[in-house]
Amino acid sequence: MSATPGRVDTLIHPRWVVPVIPHGVVLEHYSVAVSGGRISALLPRADAGGIEADEVLELPGSALMPGLVNCHGHAGMALLRGYADDEPLMPWLENHIWPAEGAHVSEEFVGDGAELAIAEMIRSGTTTFSDMYFFPNVVAALCQRLGMRVQLTFPIFDFPTAWGQNADDYISKGLALRDDYKHSDLVNVVFGPHAPYTVCQENLAKIATLAAELDAPVHIHLHETTGEVLAAVEEHGERPLDSLYRLGLLGPRTQCVHMTDLGDQDIALLAQTGASVVHCPQSNMKLASGTCPVSALLARGVNVALGTDSAASNNELNLFSEMQTAALLAKVANLDATSLPAAETLAMATINGARAMGLDDDIGSIETGKVADIIAVDLSGPETQPVYNPLSQLVYVVNGSQVTHSWIAGEMVLRDRELTRIDLTDLSARAATWQQRITATRDAAQ
Amino acid sequence: MSATPGRVDTLIHPRWVVPVIPHGVVLEHYSVAVSGGRISALLPRADAGGIEADEVLELPGSALMPGLVNCHGHAGMALLRGYADDEPLMPWLENHIWPAEGAHVSEEFVGDGAELAIAEMIRSGTTTFSDMYFFPNVVAALCQRLGMRVQLTFPIFDFPTAWGQNADDYISKGLALRDDYKHSDLVNVVFGPHAPYTVCQENLAKIATLAAELDAPVHIHLHETTGEVLAAVEEHGERPLDSLYRLGLLGPRTQCVHMTDLGDQDIALLAQTGASVVHCPQSNMKLASGTCPVSALLARGVNVALGTDSAASNNELNLFSEMQTAALLAKVANLDATSLPAAETLAMATINGARAMGLDDDIGSIETGKVADIIAVDLSGPETQPVYNPLSQLVYVVNGSQVTHSWIAGEMVLRDRELTRIDLTDLSARAATWQQRITATRDAAQ
Numbered sequence: 067m068s069a070t071p072g073r074v075d076t077l078i079h080p081r082w083v084v085p086v087i088p089h090g091v092v093l094e095h096y097s098v099a100v101s102g103g104r105i106s107a108l109l110p111r112a113d114a115g116g117i118e119a120d121e122v123l124e125l126p127g128s129a130l131m132p133g134l135v136n137c138h139g140h141a142g143m144a145l146l147r148g149y150a151d152d153e154p155l156m157p158w159l160e161n162h163i164w165p166a167e168g169a170h171v172s173e174e175f176v177g178d179g180a181e182l183a184i185a186e187m188i189r190s191g192t193t194t195f196s197d198m199y200f201f202p203n204v205v206a207a208l209c210q211r212l213g214m215r216v217q218l219t220f221p222i223f224d225f226p227t228a229w230g231q232n233a234d235d236y237i238s239k240g241l242a243l244r245d246d247y248k249h250s251d252l253v254n255v256v257f258g259p260h261a262p263y264t265v266c267q268e269n270l271a272k273i274a275t276l277a278a279e280l281d282a283p284v285h286i287h288l289h290e291t292t293g294e295v296l297a298a299v300e301e302h303g304e305r306p307l308d309s310l311y312r313l314g315l316l317g318p319r320t321q322c323v324h325m326t327d328l329g330d331q332d333i334a335l336l337a338q339t340g341a342s343v344v345h346c347p348q349s350n351m352k353l354a355s356g357t358c359p360v361s362a363l364l365a366r367g368v369n370v371a372l373g374t375d376s377a378a379s380n381n382e383l384n385l386f387s388e389m390q391t392a393a394l395l396a397k398v399a400n401l402d403a404t405s406l407p408a409a410e411t412l413a414m415a416t417i418n419g420a421r422a423m424g425l426d427d428d429i430g431s432i433e434t435g436k437v438a439d440i441i442a443v444d445l446s447g448p449e450t451q452p453v454y455n456p457l458s459q460l461v462y463v464v465n466g467s468q469v470t471h472s473w474i475a476g477e478m479v480l481r482d483r484e485l486t487r488i489d490l491t492d493l494s495a496r497a498a499t500w501q502q503r504i505t506a507t508r509d510a511a512q
Numbered sequence: 513m514s515a516t517p518g519r520v521d522t523l524i525h526p527r528w529v530v531p532v533i534p535h536g537v538v539l540e541h542y543s544v545a546v547s548g549g550r551i552s553a554l555l556p557r558a559d560a561g562g563i564e565a566d567e568v569l570e571l572p573g574s575a576l577m578p579g580l581v582n583c584h585g586h587a588g589m590a591l592l593r594g595y596a597d598d599e600p601l602m603p604w605l606e607n608h609i610w611p612a613e614g615a616h617v618s619e620e621f622v623g624d625g626a627e628l629a630i631a632e633m634i635r636s637g638t639t640t641f642s643d644m645y646f647f648p649n650v651v652a653a654l655c656q657r658l659g660m661r662v663q664l665t666f667p668i669f670d671f672p673t674a675w676g677q678n679a680d681d682y683i684s685k686g687l688a689l690r691d692d693y694k695h696s697d698l699v700n701v702v703f704g705p706h707a708p709y710t711v712c713q714e715n716l717a718k719i720a721t722l723a724a725e726l727d728a729p730v731h732i733h734l735h736e737t738t739g740e741v742l743a744a745v746e747e748h749g750e751r752p753l754d755s756l757y758r759l760g761l762l763g764p765r766t767q768c769v770h771m772t773d774l775g776d777q778d779i780a781l782l783a784q785t786g787a788s789v790v791h792c793p794q795s796n797m798k799l800a801s802g803t804c805p806v807s808a809l810l811a812r813g814v815n816v817a818l819g820t821d822s823a824a825s826n827n828e829l830n831l832f833s834e835m836q837t838a839a840l841l842a843k844v845a846n847l848d849a850t851s852l853p854a855a856e857t858l859a860m861a862t863i864n865g866a867r868a869m870g871l872d873d874d875i876g877s878i879e880t881g882k883v884a885d886i887i888a889v890d891l892s893g894p895e896t897q898p899v900y901n902p903l904s905q906l907v908y909v910v911n912g913s914q915v916t917h918s919w920i921a922g923e924m925v926l927r928d929r930e931l932t933r934i935d936l937t938d939l940s941a942r943a944a945t946w947q948q949r950i951t952a953t954r955d956a957a958q
Contacts, residue, residue, distance in 0.1 A: 147897070148904030152843075152853040185894035351840035352908070354849040381908040382895060390833075391840065394797035397598075398841075403800035407598035448631035449828060449912075451593070451940055452947030458594030462798070462827040466895075467913035494897055501898030 075476060076100040077119035079111055080130040080442060082456045086416045087431035090409035092456055098130055100438040103251075103476035108434055123471070127446030129456045131412075132431050133193025133439040133472060134385040135419025137217075137344040138285075138323045138373025142171070142179035142199045144186070145500045147377035155291060155353045163378060169507045170500075171228045176201040177208055178496045183383055184214050185488050190384040190466030193439040193474045194419070194429060196321075196344075196373065198258040198285060200229040203243055206253045212487045213477050215439065217423045218243070219258030219285040222273065224266050233269040237276065244282070251475060254283075254423070261287040262298060262306040267313060274314040283319045283424055285344075286310075289332070290324035291355045307332050316341050321422050323373065324349075325363075326356030333359070337366040342422035345414070347391045348382075349375030360396050360414075361405045371419040385415050386466040393461055408461040438476040444468045521922060522546040523565035525557055526576040526888060528902045532862045533877035536855035538902055544576055546884040549697075549922035554880050569917070573892030575902045577858075578877050579639025579885040579918060580831040581865025583663075583790040584731075584769045584819025588617070588625035588645045590632065591946045593823035601737060601799045609824060615953050616946075617674045622647040623654055624942045629829055630660050631934050636830040636912030639885040639920045640865070640875060642767075642790075642819065644704040644731060646675040649689055652699045658933045659923050661885065663869045664689070665704030665731040668719065670712050679715040683722065690728070697921060700729075700869070707733040708744060708752040713759060720760040729765045729870055731790075732756075735778075736770035737801045753778050762787050767868050769819065770795075771809075772802030779805070783812040788868035791860070793837045794828075795821030806842050806860075807851045817865040831861050832912040839907055854907040884922040890914045 076099070083093040085108065097114040099107035107117070143163075150162035176199060187195055194215040197205055202218045209216040220240030222233055230236040237257075244255035257277050259265040265273075277284045288306055289295055298306045307328075310316045318340035325332075325343045336343060345358045363370050372392060374383045389411045396406035420430025428437045443464055445451070450459045450468065472480035479486055522545070529539040531554065543560040545553035553563070589609075596608035622645060633641055640661040643651055648666045655662040666686030668679055676682040683703075690701035703723050705711040711719075723730045734752055735741055744752045753774075756762045764786035771778075771789045782789060791804045809816050818838060820829045835857050842852035866876025874883045889910055891897075896905045896914065918926035925932055 145898060148900045148908065151901075151904050151908065152850050154849040158849070182894055182897060189894065348840060351844040352849065354843040354847050354851070356847070357844060381904060382911075384895070384911075387833075387836075387911065391837065394794060394837065395841075395844075397800040398797040398803060401800050401802070403600040403604070403798065404598050405800070446940060448628055448635065448936060448939060448943075449830070451628060451943040452591060454594045454947060454951065455597075458597050458827060462594065462597065465828075465830075465833065465911040465913065467911065490894060493894060494892060497894075497897040501900060505900065 073118040074099040074101040074106055075119065076121045076123065076473070077114065077117055078123045078125065078130060078442070079114070080125040080128045082129040083108065083432060084129050084131040084412070084456060084460065085432040086132050086413060087433055089413065090457070098432060098440065100473065100476045103438055105432060105434055105436050105438050108432060125442050128442045128444045128470065129460065130432065130440060130442050131460065132416045132429065133441050133474065134191045134415050135371065135423070135430060136187060136192045136195040136374055136383065136385050137321065137371040137419045137422055138196055138346055138375055139183070139383060140199045140376035141183035141195065141197045141205060142176040143376035143378040144183040144383070145175060145179040145497065145504070147381050149378060149504070151381070155355060158353065165511070166504055166508070170504055171200050173201050173204050175500065177204045178500060180205045180208055181212070181488065181493055182497050183377065184208070184212055185485060185490065185493060186383045188214070188472055188480050188485060189469065189483070190386055191441045191443070191469040191472065192383070192385050193441065193472060194425070196285060196423065200227060202240070202255070206243060206247055206255065209253055210250060213252065213474050213479050215252050215429070215474055216254070217283070218253055218255045220255060222257065222259040222269070223264050224269060233265060233272070237273070254425070256283040256285060258285050262309055263294060267309060270310070270315055271313045277319060278314070281319070283321060284315060285321040285323065287324060288322040289327045292327045295327045305332065307335060311335055311339065319424065324355065325358045326350055328359055333362055333366050333368065336363065336368045342369040342371055344371050344373045344422065345392060346373045346375040347395050348388055349379045351391070351395070353379055357395065357399050360392065361400055364410065369418050369421050370414055371422040372415045384466045386464045389415050389461050408457040411461045412457060438473050440473045441469050442471040444470050519564040520545040520547040520552055521565065522567045522569065522919070523560065523563055524569045524571065524576060524888070525560070526571040526574045528575040529554065529878060530575050530577040530858070530902055530906065531878040532578050532859060533879055535859060536903070544878060544886065546919065546922045549884055551878060551880055551882050551884050554878060571888050574888045574890045574916065575906065576878065576886060576888050577906065578862045578875065579887050579920065580637045580861050581817065581869070581876060582633060582638045582641040582820055582829065582831050583767065583817040583865045583868055584642055584792055584821055585629070585829060586645045586822035587629035587641065587643045587651060588622040589822035589824040590629040590829065591621060591625040591943065591950070593827050595824060595950070597827070601801060604799065612950055612954070616950055617646050619647050619650050621946065623650045624946060626651045626654055627658070627934065627939055628943050629823065630654070630658055631931060631936065631939060632829045634660070634918055634926050634931060635915060635929070636832055637887045637889070637915040637918065638829070638831050639887065639918060640871070642731060642869065646673060648686070648701070652689060652693055652701065655699055656696060659698065659920050659925050661698050661875070661920055662700070663729070664699055664701045666701060668703065668705040668715070669710050670715060679711060679718070683719070700871070702729040702731060704731050708755060709740060713755060716756070716761055717759045723765060724760070727765065729767060730761060731767040731769065733770060734768040735773045738773045741773045751778065753781060757781055757785065765870065770801065771804045772796055774805055779808055779812050779814065782809065782814045788815040788817055790817050790819045790868065791838060792819045792821040793841050794834055795825045797837070797841070799825055803841065803845050806838065807846055810856065815864050815867050816860055817868040818861045830912045832910045835861050835907050854903040857907045858903060884919050886919045887915050888917040890916045
């Protein structure tokens with residue numbers, strides 16, 4: 067599949083390669099070479115004998131695949147994992163999450179939370195994540211330091227929060243951050259208007275203009291619940307998706323997150339405009355928000371990616387678990403076992419996420435010339451035996467703990483399950499300290 | 513909670529004990545003592561200083577809880593994990609599973625498949641499983657050898673299979689097996705009529721009489737799909753559950769597996785008769801069979817337990833993953849985030865399973881005097897930090913890979929993630945050989 071190169075940085079010999087492109091293909095006894103941060107060769111192992119490499123890895127029981135792309139989350143909230151469960155969206159936010167955030171969110175909180183989130187994501191196979199939270203500057207610096215790829219969606223609200231005063235302030239801070247990282251290979255700063263019910267239409271129109279000028283993605287919570295849609299119809303006389311369309315905010319750069327309440331006309335509008343949908347099944351189930359009609363969207367050609375949402379509403383940041391849930395949920399929701407088969411689910415968690423972020427020329431599949439964002443998944447344990455088809459194992463069995471190695475831009479960030487750039491002992495101690503502080507504040511208020 | 517005993521076999525000092533009974537309780541800095549296969553003390557660590565033990569385990573980041581009870585499966589089918597996916601129940605059975613079984617099921621197949629299943633189950637926290645498959649004699653001997661607790665439901669059909677000729681033959685073999693193991697502490701042999709559509713009403717009535725005489729549990733696939741219920745109404749003029757009731761087969765010893773198609777009158781009948789329901793959410797979702805109305809059943813006081821079904825239709829035998837799916841599915845199915853909270857889900861996977869099997873005097877909770885079926889779950893990893901409430905982590909985050917230790921009847925079967933009685937290298941080689949044989953047969957037939 068490529069001319070044999072000269073000496074390379076890394077040469078990997080797995081049992082299987084799951085390249086994602088071409089769709090549904092599994093290559094057995096193929097090898098992957100990495101050079102200068104990119105995939106320099108994908109070829110039969112029998113033809114790889116002449117390649118010299120600084121490091122050679124034999125992974126005889128593993129599948130090599132593109133790193134997973136987590137298209138929606140709030141990394142800093144990892145410190146609120148399990149803080150409140152089994153409550154609907156609004157009471158959960160108003161009685162638990164917002165008070166805790168109000169008391170504690172700071173640069174330090176966001177940095178520690180995001181590092182905890184990144185540790186979990188790398189250990190479960192994610193190599194790119196989208197983030198929307200306060201102090202994105204802290205997360206940008208952190209990702210640069212840890213070698214993690216991120217789409218940083220700077221948050222925009224109409225009202226003050228810990229990070230800004232009003233929409234103009236958020237936008238100006240966000241664009242300055244975008245400018246700071248314009249030469250970064252890892253950090254991509256994009257617009258993150260929180261939702262149509264927290265950003266007024268005038269500001270949404272302003273964001274539409276700016277995003278078009280900069281050709282920058284826009285990431286927004288949309289149609290998360292039927293209640294949200296009904297309230298918008300009451301207030302504006304139209305569904306939120308229609309408002310976005312009218313305001314010029316719906317196009318191929320738009321990432322619509324959640325989308326549980328969708329009619330045929332909504333799906334047609336998404337297909338027509340080329341907007342992407344980010345499906346977050348575990349969060350939508352846990353908060354009882356509803357079910358995104360993934361199969362209907364895919365049937366109309368809409369690009370559907372996958373996200374975990376935050377650890378406060380999931381409670382994990384594990385795209386392998388999310389893939390399993392997405393596939394099972396689609397089947398039972400449609401009462402059709404052929405819905406969302408394994409290969410399609412795997413595409414959602416990789417190339418579709420890359421496409422939503424506009425990064426599909428670089429990531430989302432194992433192809434010669436692409437950036438080397440790659441993971442190795444060990445299928446030799448009893449849980450994943452026997453292997454008739456590795457795609458089945460990857461979607462229906464693997465839970466993240468089988469991810470042994472991970473490379474981001476060719477740099478190894480996970481080696482034999484060990485994080486190469488994060489000190490877990492120190493990180494756990496910081497997480498425990500936050501738990502004590504946050505619990506103490508809550509107890510004092512009661 | 514108990515008088516301090518003298519010298520004990522094992523003394524465990526975890527960070528938390530989740531006893532399941534009392535409901536929802538978490539004990540911090542408690543210790544558990546095990547003697548003669550039973551829990552001899554559960555007491556504050558501060559009071560455990562005087563206890564001498566042959567082995568003392570310090571588990572400062574772990575939660576100790578009762579081993580999980582997997583109430584439905586077909587262990588031997590682990591060799592068909594991922595053999596065919598993304599197909600509805602009947603084509604999946606008729607075109608894939610039954611032909612493969614017809615060609616390969618033997619004592620050797622069942623033994624190797626069940627050992628693979630047991631390895632996976634122990635590593636993911638299960639200490640008791642229910643099994644319904646051919647050659648239960650092989651599984652009985654295997655469980656005795658491996659120290660695994662099993663409810664062995666000997667299969668009954670009207671027609672011949674690899675293990676028997678007709679209902680009388682199955683019953684006579686099954687009762688002989690029950691007799692062989694009547695003194696076993698680990699193996700409990702009970703009736704397993706496959707389903708109302710594979711066992712005629714005359715034979716079901718016979719089983720009802722025998723089960724009542726022996727006070728033995730009856731385990732049966734029931735209302736797995738709406739199609740099954742409609743076909744029964746067509747043939748018998750009544751719903752399968754009503755047939756069972758009329759035939760005297762519905763009572764506190766009955767375990768009704770699947771139950772996706774249930775009306776109010778069905779739920780009332782289950783509540784009235786004291787029958788248990790075994791919920792298998794992942795299998796029901798994957799085969800698009802439907803959704804068991806768990807919350808409505810629990811609200812009426814029906815005992816609902818949890819099962820994985822086989823690795824061929826799930827594709828994992830992991831009750832932690834099943835708990836997460838059960839909780840999330842109930843919330844979105846009811847559009848109510850308060851449905852199936854963490855503590856209730858944990859009860860389903862432990863004490864409710866024990867109750868369904870009639871074993872709740874011995875297992876399903878950590879209480880002084882009960883049999884020591886116990887697991888330790890390490891919550892110190894980044895995925896499970898911070899810990900506000902261990903119940904939340906156990907249901908919404910833990911995926912089985914955090915189970916470090918497991919004791920069955922006080923015997924350690926998992927130590928620091930290593931199986932003490934199973935040679936995984938040898939087992940994996942056998943699984944791979946079966947995969948090659950089964951694939952070769954399939955390819956030859958095509």
